[in-house]
Amino acid sequence: MKKYITTPIYYTNGAPHIGHAYTTILADVFKKFEQMKGNDVFFSTGTDEHGQKNQHSCEASGLSADEFLTRQSQLFRDLFDRMGIDYDYFVRTTSEEHKKVVRTVLQDLFDRGLIIKKSYEGLYCEGCEQFKKKCDLTEEGLCPDHLKAPKVISEENYFFRLEPYRQWLKEFIALNPDWITPTNYAKEVLGMLEEPLDDLCIFRPKDRVWLGIELPFDKDFVTYIWFDALINYISTLKFGENVEFNDYWKSSYHLLAKDILKPHCIYWPIMLKAIGIEPVSRCIVHGYWIGEGGVKMSKSLGNVVDPNEVIDIMGVEPLRFYLINNMSLSNDSPISIALLRQGYKLLANNLGNLQMRVLKMVDKNLEGVIPAGISLTAEDEKLLTDISSDFKSVYVKDSSLETAVDLASKIMTACNQVNAYFAANEPWVLAKNPENMDRFKQVIYTTLDALRLIATALYPLMPNSSKSILASLDVKNEKVEAQFEAKGLGEGKITVPNPLFPFLPE
Numbered sequence: 057m058k059k060y061i062t063t064p065i066y067y068t069n070g071a072p073h074i075g076h077a078y079t080t081i082l083a084d085v086f087k088k089f090e091q092m093k094g095n096d097v098f099f100s101t102g103t104d105e106h107g108q109k110n111q112h113s114c115e116a117s118g119l120s121a122d123e124f125l126t127r128q129s130q131l132f133r134d135l136f137d138r139m140g141i142d143y144d145y146f147v148r149t150t151s152e153e154h155k156k157v158v159r160t161v162l163q164d165l166f167d168r169g170l171i172i173k174k175s176y177e178g179l180y181c182e183g184c185e186q187f188k189k190k191c192d193l194t195e196e197g198l199c200p201d202h203l204k205a206p207k208v209i210s211e212e213n214y215f216f217r218l219e220p221y222r223q224w225l226k227e228f229i230a231l232n233p234d235w236i237t238p239t240n241y242a243k244e245v246l247g248m249l250e251e252p253l254d255d256l257c258i259f260r261p262k263d264r265v266w267l268g269i270e271l272p273f274d275k276d277f278v279t280y281i282w283f284d285a286l287i288n289y290i291s292t293l294k295f296g297e298n299v300e301f302n303d304y305w306k307s308s309y310h311l312l313a314k315d316i317l318k319p320h321c322i323y324w325p326i327m328l329k330a331i332g333i334e335p336v337s338r339c340i341v342h343g344y345w346i347g348e349g350g351v352k353m354s355k356s357l358g359n360v361v362d363p364n365e366v367i368d369i370m371g372v373e374p375l376r377f378y379l380i381n382n383m384s385l386s387n388d389s390p391i392s393i394a395l396l397r398q399g400y401k402l403l404a405n406n407l408g409n410l411q412m413r414v415l416k417m418v419d420k421n422l423e424g425v426i427p428a429g430i431s432l433t434a435e436d437e438k439l440l441t442d443i444s445s446d447f448k449s450v451y452v453k454d455s456s457l458e459t460a461v462d463l464a465s466k467i468m469t470a471c472n473q474v475n476a477y478f479a480a481n482e483p484w485v486l487a488k489n490p491e492n493m494d495r496f497k498q499v500i501y502t503t504l505d506a507l508r509l510i511a512t513a514l515y516p517l518m519p520n521s522s523k524s525i526l527a528s529l530d531v532k533n534e535k536v537e538a539q540f541e542a543k544g545l546g547e548g549k550i551t552v553p554n555p556l557f558p559f560l561p562e
């Protein structure tokens with residue numbers, strides 16, 4: 057089955073932060089998870105290179121637009137490469153392929169009378185690049201996000217009407233309760249749909265914003281962010297040209313942080329309806345990462361967690377694991393270097409040590425040979441079938457892709473079970489007495505096979521660690537497949553590798 061997974065495209069006016077890293081890692085975990093289940097996944101990410109904020113940053117840089125945008129876009133690609141992100145397509149909204157689809161869509165909507173021109177006076181916040189209503193402002197009349205007074209602007213502009221579609225969208229969401237997950241965000245969107253929707257001002261006069269896609273029907277205007285950025289989700293699939301468009305679109309997933317809930321869950325489905333395309337299959341929303349002290353990260357508080365800095369300290373895979381293990385999608389979640397170090401220790405103690413201890417015992421007492429093909433006790437069998445069925449329940453063919461979010465905690469649970477089993481059976485004591493050799497082999501085989509199950513399930517989260525553990529167990533791992541049968545570990549010879557999670561200096 058074909059599936060299409062997207063991240064939002066990221067503004068190039070700044071460097072990538074932990075929020076960008078998280079959404080993109082989440083998409084990569086979903087992709088690898090779906091691939092292990094045998095699905096064909098197309099994953100797109102990219103950069104949003106138009107609009108006033110990009111323009112201001114570009115002007116401040118002293119570079120040409122092309123130089124500035126290429127440099128900024130590359131910061132994201134570099135981080136994604138470092139994080140092991142296996143995207144299939146990297147969108148740049150300044151690319152000709154994207155612009156062409158935007159122009160075609162705009163011309164079509166204009167020709168059908170769905171884009172109207174009218175004069176408008178409003179309060180415009182340059183930070184938000186949006187007109188604000190009085191009720192959106194603070195008591196002092198400032199934009200709550202930028203704490204600046206918006207400018208009064210009066211101009212002729214083009215608008216896309218949302219209100220005619222409001223009732224349809226409300227019914228659609230009510231009929232498809234899983235369309236927005238977690239459900240707290242669906243409730244929020246339904247709340248927004250209780251009030252009439254204002255016409256969406258979708259363009260900017262070129263004398264104010266020059267960095268954008270010129271309208272095909274009015275050269276004095278460029279498109280405003282939404283009719284440019286959101287269309288990336290269909291321009292990436294080459295809408296209008298690609299015969300496989302529908303195959304991917306009918307299982308399509310947008311991942312997004314909660315700050316862009318309204319454009320993705322109200323503007324976008326309405327835009328698609330007007331264009332004549334079904335809504336995306338699912339919107340998967342997540343909260344923010346909150347810095348030390350339980351407050352928003354900021355440079356002045358010194359609690360910013362920079363993904364590149366984390367990777368310098370501990371490598372990329374512990375970061376990937378921490379982010380998936382610790383974000384609860386429906387809420388904000390805490391992160392700091394200290395918490396990441398705790399997460400690293402957890403991996404080292406529960407998984408890394410287990411691997412090293414058992415492998416060293418096999419090396420020392422069994423000349424490295426895996427004791428496959430022996431009979432096990434009921435207790436051994438139970439441990440393996442418990443872990444096996446727990447992972448199988450996640451990796452079933454038709455499981456929803458968000459079940460991958462639970463993988464990290466399931467892996468930690470399995471590690472705890474195996475560690476408890478290992479400690480209770482004391483194989484290091486058994487090894488001392490030749491009479492106990494049969495029992496020793498049973499405990500060792502059970503632990504090795506459990507480790508294989510854990511390493512297999514770990515693949516979407518920590519692909520290199522997964523492959524490395526499987527290699528140490530002499531399991532072929534060019535392509536890690538969802539093999540979760542208990543007692544699946546066959547004959548072979550283990551190797552004792554370097555520790556996966558070596559001691560981290562403070």
Ligand SMILES: [Zn+2]
Nearest residue numbers: 181184199202
């Ligand atoms: Zn603002």
